[in-house]
Amino acid sequence: MKIVVCINHVPDTETKVKIGADGKTIDKNGVNFILNPYDEFAIEAGLKLKEKNGGEVIALALGGETHKETLRKALAMGIDKAVLLKDDAVRDSYSTAKALAEHLKTMSADCILFGKQSIDYYDEQIPGLIAEWLGIPSVSVVVKLEVENGKVVCEREIEGGHEIVETKLPAVISAQKGLNEPRYPSLKGIMAARSKPIEEHPAAPCANVVEVKSMQKPPAKAAGKIVGTDASAVPELVRLLHEEAKVI
Amino acid sequence: MTKILAFAEQREGKFKKAAFEATQTAKKIADQLNGEAVALLVGDGVEGIAAQLGSYGAVKVIVAQDARLKNYSTTAYSKVIAEIAKQENASVIILPATQMGKDLAPRISGKLSAGLAADCTALKIEGGEIIATRPVYAGKSLVDIQVSSPVKIFTLRPNVFTATPGGNSSPAIQKATVNLTDADFSTKVTGIRIAEGRPDVTEAGIIVSGGRGMKGPEHFALVEKLADVLGGGVGASRAVVDAGWRPHDEQVGQTGKTVSPSLYIACGISGAVQHLAGMSSSKYIVAINKDKDAPIFQIADYGIVGDVFEVLPALTEEIRKLLGK
Numbered sequence: 187m188k189i190v191v192c193i194n195h196v197p198d199t200e201t202k203v204k205i206g207a208d209g210k211t212i213d214k215n216g217v218n219f220i221l222n223p224y225d226e227f228a229i230e231a232g233l234k235l236k237e238k239n240g241g242e243v244i245a246l247a248l249g250g251e252t253h254k255e256t257l258r259k260a261l262a263m264g265i266d267k268a269v270l271l272k273d274d275a276v277r278d279s280y281s282t283a284k285a286l287a288e289h290l291k292t293m294s295a296d297c298i299l300f301g302k303q304s305i306d307y308y309d310e311q312i313p314g315l316i317a318e319w320l321g322i323p324s325v326s327v328v329v330k331l332e333v334e335n336g337k338v339v340c341e342r343e344i345e346g347g348h349e350i351v352e353t354k355l356p357a358v359i360s361a362q363k364g365l366n367e368p369r370y371p372s373l374k375g376i377m378a379a380r381s382k383p384i385e386e387h388p389a390a391p392c393a394n395v396v397e398v399k400s401m402q403k404p405p406a407k408a409a410g411k412i413v414g415t416d417a418s419a420v421p422e423l424v425r426l427l428h429e430e431a432k433v434i
Numbered sequence: 435m436t437k438i439l440a441f442a443e444q445r446e447g448k449f450k451k452a453a454f455e456a457t458q459t460a461k462k463i464a465d466q467l468n469g470e471a472v473a474l475l476v477g478d479g480v481e482g483i484a485a486q487l488g489s490y491g492a493v494k495v496i497v498a499q500d501a502r503l504k505n506y507s508t509t510a511y512s513k514v515i516a517e518i519a520k521q522e523n524a525s526v527i528i529l530p531a532t533q534m535g536k537d538l539a540p541r542i543s544g545k546l547s548a549g550l551a552a553d554c555t556a557l558k559i560e561g562g563e564i565i566a567t568r569p570v571y572a573g574k575s576l577v578d579i580q581v582s583s584p585v586k587i588f589t590l591r592p593n594v595f596t597a598t599p600g601g602n603s604s605p606a607i608q609k610a611t612v613n614l615t616d617a618d619f620s621t622k623v624t625g626i627r628i629a630e631g632r633p634d635v636t637e638a639g640i641i642v643s644g645g646r647g648m649k650g651p652e653h654f655a656l657v658e659k660l661a662d663v664l665g666g667g668v669g670a671s672r673a674v675v676d677a678g679w680r681p682h683d684e685q686v687g688q689t690g691k692t693v694s695p696s697l698y699i700a701c702g703i704s705g706a707v708q709h710l711a712g713m714s715s716s717k718y719i720v721a722i723n724k725d726k727d728a729p730i731f732q733i734a735d736y737g738i739v740g741d742v743f744e745v746l747p748a749l750t751e752e753i754r755k756l757l758g759k
Contacts, residue, residue, distance in 0.1 A: 199688050199708045203574040212571065223689050280549055283540075305688055307570050309552050314508075314540025323509055323620040326537045343683060344533045345450075345637050347628035349506065353621040363689065364682045395549030395583040399565060401575050404714070407733055412726070416740035417748035423720065424752045426736055431718045433640070433697040434664065434753060 187241035190295040191232040191265065192286055192316075194247060195219040195256040196306040210398040211276065219252055221259050224301025226368035227361035231331055232299050233264050234366065239333070242266040244293070248285055250274045254384055261379035262371035268382065273389035278396040279307070283315035285389040290320060295356060296336075302327050302360040310360075317358035324358040325351050329365050436469030439524035441515055442487055442495075443534050444477055445506075451637070452530030454490045454597035456590055459557060460528045461491025466559045472496060472522060473605075476514050478504035481607065488605035490597060496522070498610040505623040506534060510614060512541035517612045519546065519585070526564065531589035532636075539589045548585035553692075555594050555715065564588070572688040572711030592636065593694040594715065635684060638667030640697045643686055643713070645671035647702020647723060647742055651679035656746040657701055663754050669693065669713070671703050687712035702742045705730025722746070 197203075197212070198220045206213040232243040245260035247253045248271040257268035271285055290298060298320075300313040310326070317324035329348065330341035336355045341348045343362055371379070413419045413426065427434045440460035442453035457473050464471035473492035475484050477499060484495040498514045515538060519527050527542065529535035531553045543550040551566040555576075558565050565578050566588055581587075635641055642661040644654055654668075661668045670680035672687050686693055688711040698716035703709060705721070705728055713719070714733060721734035722745050731737045738745055 197571065199572065199711075201571070201574075203571045205575060210577070212575070278549070279540075279552075280543065283544075305572060308572075308692075309550075310536050311540040311543065311550055311552060314537065315544045318512075318541045318544025324537075324541070325508070325621060327533060341627075342533075344626070346634035347626060349623045350625035350627070351508075351621055352624050357621075363685070395547075395581060396551060397580050397582055399578045399580055401570075401577045404569070404573060404576055410719070410731070410733070410735040410737060412731065412737045412739060414738060416738070417744045419738045419740065420745060420748040420752050423736055423738060423749065424756055427697070427718070427720070428756060431697070431735065433718050434756065 187235060187239040187296045188294065189232045189235050189241060189243045189297045189299065190246050190290065190293060191225070191228045191243060191260065191299045192246050192312070193225040193229065193256060193260055194222050194249070194304050195253060196222045196304050199305065205401050205403070210401050212401070219256070221256050222301050222304045224303060224305070224361060224363065226301070227363060227365045228299040228301045229260055229263050229265065230366045230368040231359070231361055233369070235297060235333060244269060246286065246289065247271070248273055248282055248389055257384055258379045259371065261382045262375040263369060264375055268384045270384050270386050271389035272386050273392070275392035277392050278394040279309040279311040280315065280395045281392045283312045283319070284393070286312065287316045287319040288390040289387060290316060297333070297355055298358045300358065300360040302362050313358050313360040322356045322358060323353040325353060326360040327362045328359050329362050331359060331365060436464065436467045436526065437522055437524045438464045438469055438471045438526040438528060439519050439522055440471060440473045440492070441527070441529040441535065441538070442473045442475050443530055443532055444475060444480055444483065447480055447483060449483060449486060450530060450532055451597055452532050452535070452590070452592040455592065455595040456528045456530045457487050457490040457492050458597050459590060459595045463526065463557060463559070463564060467562070472524070474498065474515060474518055476503055476511055484607050485604060488603045489599040492605045494606040494608055496608045496610045498612055500614055502614065502619055507619050507623065508537055508541065508621045510618045512538045512545065513614065513618050514612045516542050516545040518610055525585055527585070527587045529587070529589045531591050535589050539587055543587055546585050547583060548587050549581035549583040550587040550589070551579050551581055552589045553591050554588055555591050557588060569715070572708065573714050574707070574711070591692070591694060632661060633667045635667045635669050635686060635691050635693050638693070638695050640664045640666030641669045641693060641695045642666055642699045642701065643669030643671070643703060644674060644701045645703030646673045648674065653743070654679065656742065660699065660746055660750045663750050663757070663759060671709050700730055700734070701746060703730055704728045705733065
C-alpha cells in the first residue's frame with residue numbers, strides 16, 4: 187500500500203502573536219515552529235496502515251528549509267521517505283492545495299492522510315480541495331478508521347455524535363484527535379532520521395484566490411467584574427446573569 | 435445582478451440553526467449588493483420544511499431531492515450544490531461552518547475554482563466587495579480577507595451571525611434537477627450514532643466547562659448538574675481530557691473545539707491562552723476559580739473567586755430557584 191501523509195509546521199501554541207511590518211502576516215522572528223498537532227494523528231494512522239498492509243509511508247510537505255526539520259520529525263516516527271516541495275511564496279490554502287495536488291498526481295497513492303486542520307489558520311480546506319482535484323473521495327474529521335482490501339469504513343465526528351462513512355481507496359482522510367495515540371519517536375528513529383534523504387522538488391506556481399487585506403488584534407474586551415468570593419457571591423451573579431446579561 | 439446561494443443544512447428533516455444564519459446572512463449581503471438571495475435544500479422527502487427559510491429572507495428555495503440523498507454524501511452533496519450554483523449563476527455561495535458545511539465547502543471550491551473564506555465571524559461590504567473577517571492563530575489575531583475569484587464561497591461560524599425570523603413565510607419553491615449517477619455517491623453515510631442527552635458544545639447556547647481545578651473525574655458531576663439545570667452542554671479543558679477524565683469531544687481550545695455560546699461558565703479553569711482560543715468568542719463568560727490571579731479572570735465578564743465545590747452547588751440551586759425547576 188502506498189500511503190502519503192501531508193504535513194505542515196505551525197507556531198507553537200505558546201506563541202505571542204505579533205503582527206508583522208506588512209500589517210497582514212505575523213512577525214515570524216522568535217517563533218518556534220512545531221509539527222501541526224493534528225498531523226501527528228495522520229502520521230500515526232499512516233504507520234498503522236503500513237504495519238497492517240505492508241508498503242511504504244511517505245511524508246509530503248510544501249515549504250522552505252524550516253520544513254525539513256518537520257519532515258525529520260515524521261521520519262523519526264517511522265515514516266519511510268520524505269518529500270519537500272520547495273517554495274517560499276506566501277500561499278493561501280487554495281494554491282497550497284494546488285501545488286500538493288500536482289505532485290500527488292505523480293505519486294499514485296492509495297491513501298492520502300492529513301490532520302483535520304492546521305492550528306494556525308484553521309482553514310480545513312486542503313484535504314477536500316486535493317481530493318476534488320485528484321477525483322477521489324474524502325472523509326474528514328475521522329475518529330475511527332478501518333481499511334480492509336481497499337474498503338474503508340470510518341467514523342467521523344458530527345455535532346452531538348458520529349457518522350459512519352463507507353468509501354473505497356484511493357481516498358483522502360483527515361484525522362481528528364481521538365483517532366489514535368501518536369507514537370513517540372524512538373532514539374533509533376531519531377538517529378536514522380538524520381541520515382534519511384529528503385527528496386526536493388519545485389512547487390507548482392502560486393496563484394492565490396484569497397487575499398489578506400489586513401491583520402489586527404481582536405478588540406480588547408471591557409474589564410469584567412469580580413462579583414465576590416465563595417458561595418456568598420452566587421445570588422448576585424445569578425441576578426447579573428438574569429437582569430444585566432440576560433442570558434438566563 | 436449578484437446571485438447569492440445559501441446552503442441550508444438539514445439533518446433528519448430538521449434545519450440546523452446555522453442554516454437559518456446562512457440564509458439570513460445571504461439575504462443581508464444580497465440587499466447590500468442589490469442582488470438576490472436563494473436558498474438550497476438537499477435531501478429526500480424534505481420539501482415540507484422549505485417554506486421555513488422564507489422567514490429568514492429566502493426569496494426562492496431550491497429543493498434538490500433524490501432517494502439516494504436521504505443520507506449525507508460528501509461527493510454527491512458537493513456535486514449538487516456546485517451544479518445548482520452554476521445553474522443559478524450564483525457568484526456567491528454561503529454555507530454554515532458546521533461539520534457538513536466545512537466538509538462540503540472545499541470540494542465545491544475545487545469544482546468551481548472558487549476561493550473559499552472559511553469560518554468567518556463577520557462579513558461586510560467595502561467598495562462593492564465582500565470583506566470577510568476570520569480569527570487565525572487560535573483567535574490571537576483576526577484577518578480581513580477578500581476572495582478574488584469570480585465565484586466566492588464563505589462559510590460562517592455557527593452561533594455568530596443572526597437568525598431572527600420575520601420575513602415572508604411563502605417563498606417560491608423550485609424543484610431542482612441534477613443528474614446523479616451511483617458513481618457520485620463514492621462516500622456514503624451508512625449509520626449515525628447520536629449521543630443522547632446534552633447538546634453538543636459546538637451547538638450549545640450555554641456551556642459549563644471544567645478544568646483541573648475540579649480535582650478529579652468524580653467531581654465533574656457538579657459541572658454536569660449545573661449544565662443540566664441550564665439545559666447546556668459540558669466542556670472541558672485539554673488537561674482533563676488528556677488525563678482521561680472527560681471525552682475528547684468535550685475539549686474546548688486550540689486543539690479542541692471552538693465554541694461561541696451565549697454563556698460560558700469556566701469552573702476550575704486557569705485560562706491558558708490555548709483554552710481561550712476555543713471560547714473567547716462566547717458572548718458572556720463567567721469564571722469560578724479559587725486563584726484570584728488566574729488569567730481567566732482577565733477575559734471573564736463576571737467572576738467568583740472561590741472553591742468550585744462550594745460555589746457550583748450554590749449556583750446550581752440558585753438557578754434552579756430562578757427558573758422554577
